[in-house]
Amino acid sequence: MATPAFAIPDDEALPAPLRLASPTEVWSGRRRLTYFGGCDYFRFASHPRVIAAANRAAREFGLGVSASRRTTGNHPLYEQLERELAAFFRVPACRLVSTGYVTNLAVVQALAGEFTHVLVDAAAHPSLHDAALLSGARRVEFRAGDAGDAIRQQRKFPAQARTVVLTDGINPTNGAAAPLAELRAGLRPETWLLVDDCHGFGAVGATGRGTAELAGLGSERLIQTGTLSKAFGAFGGVILGDHDLIRRLNRSRLFTGSTPPPLPLAAAALASLKLLASSPARLRRLQANVTVVKSALVAAGRLDAITPGPICRIVPRDAADEARLRRRLLRAGIFPSFLRYPGLPAGGAFRFAVSSEHSRGQLDALVGALVR
Numbered sequence: 416m417a418t419p420a421f422a423i424p425d426d427e428a429l430p431a432p433l434r435l436a437s438p439t440e441v442w443s444g445r446r447r448l449t450y451f452g453g454c455d456y457f458r459f460a461s462h463p464r465v466i467a468a469a470n471r472a473a474r475e476f477g478l479g480v481s482a483s484r485r486t487t488g489n490h491p492l493y494e495q496l497e498r499e500l501a502a503f504f505r506v507p508a509c510r511l512v513s514t515g516y517v518t519n520l521a522v523v524q525a526l527a528g529e530f531t532h533v534l535v536d537a538a539a540h541p542s543l544h545d546a547a548l549l550s551g552a553r554r555v556e557f558r559a560g561d562a563g564d565a566i567r568q569q570r571k572f573p574a575q576a577r578t579v580v581l582t583d584g585i586n587p588t589n590g591a592a593a594p595l596a597e598l599r600a601g602l603r604p605e606t607w608l609l610v611d612d613c614h615g616f617g618a619v620g621a622t623g624r625g626t627a628e629l630a631g632l633g634s635e636r637l638i639q640t641g642t643l644s645k646a647f648g649a650f651g652g653v654i655l656g657d658h659d660l661i662r663r664l665n666r667s668r669l670f671t672g673s674t675p676p677p678l679p680l681a682a683a684a685l686a687s688l689k690l691l692a693s694s695p696a697r698l699r700r701l702q703a704n705v706t707v708v709k710s711a712l713v714a715a716g717r718l719d720a721i722t723p724g725p726i727c728r729i730v731p732r733d734a735a736d737e738a739r740l741r742r743r744l745l746r747a748g749i750f751p752s753f754l755r756y757p758g759l760p761a762g763g764a765f766r767f768a769v770s771s772e773h774s775r776g777q778l779d780a781l782v783g784a785l786v787r
């Protein structure tokens with residue numbers, strides 16, 4: 416079988432470890448630097464109420480359930496979190512699995528035999544490419560973020576094909592939103608969409624319900640997956656869909672044979688969800704901060720477009736530009752988060768994630784370092 420188009424960088428060394436110094440700063444060696452890395456979009460991972468909820472759950476329930484939920488590992492916290500996530504996202508049902516990566520694999524495993532053709536965005540997250548391989552269906556890539564290309568590819572499928580599209584909601588490398596409305600309108604009506612919204616959940620859409628909300632998409636023939644490790648600041652994988660999907664997931668090998676997220680993290684996610692649902696000002700602040708940074712970078716010609724996700728990608732023009740940007744960022748007291756990651760140019764790129772908690776001064780310093 417042909418391998419997917421995305422490339423894993425060939426270097427084996429890990430970046431130097433970082434420690435948090437405050438919600439928006441890290442210790443990098445002995446320097447305390449403003450941090451725009453990571454994807455803790457509301458800084459819930461260090462929010463006192465979220466930490467308190469995790470501590471309480473650890474004391475009351477212990478760390479984990481030490482078994483899959485199909486055996487002896489079910490727990491009221493998981494069921495409460497699933498109920499509250501389904502209510503927040505206004506979908507019929509939710510299932511938690513160990514991680515965001517596993518969500519996409521679990522969905523295609525649960526739906527084995529349902530689809531004959533998989534259309535996968537060429538720049539999709541590796542977990543979606545793995546899911547496409549695992550599905551056993553005919554796998555066809557379409558050009559990144561290009562609904563027209565997906566529609567053209569589907570025209571070549573036989574009339575009886577049963578198609579599912581696999582795409583990120585928000586592209587993890589540049590914050591662009593997938594063209595969900597165009598896909599829905601142009602693909603055959605029976606086509607399903609599996610949207611990995613790890614970077615959209617909580618962060619985009621008028622009420623933080625993600626890319627489907629941003630696109631005005633209804634919930635029919637839509638499966639959404641995501642992680643609790645980004646906007647929620649916790650840990651675990653989330654699958655949103657209808658009751659039939661959940662029943663089939665319950666019988667999947669992945670769900671049957673693996674342990675759910677640690678209980679303190681489930682409690683933390685519940686606390687984050689409560690904060691998210693009860694404080695729309697925080698979401699407005701995040702989205703305003705994204706606009707401040709991206710509009711300044713677009714105006715200065717450093718960025719092509721104001722994409723809706725909090726992630727901002729700056730591709731250096733050449734090695735000298737990269738070195739200059741690193742120096743300027745460090746001089747401005749900002750950690751130069753430079754990544755080599757699938758979906759980024761082979762030489763890598765700077766990737767910054769704006770949060771609701773960065774101050775205007777921190778945002779201006781970032782823009783100043785990148786454009787002057």
Ligand SMILES: Cc1ncc(COP(=O)(O)O)c(C=O)c1O
Pocket residue numbers: 514515516517540542583587611613614641642643644651652
């Ligand atoms: C788009 C996307 N999908 C899936 C994942 C995996 O989520 P997790 O880290 O919870 O496994 C990530 C990030 O890590 C991601 O960015």
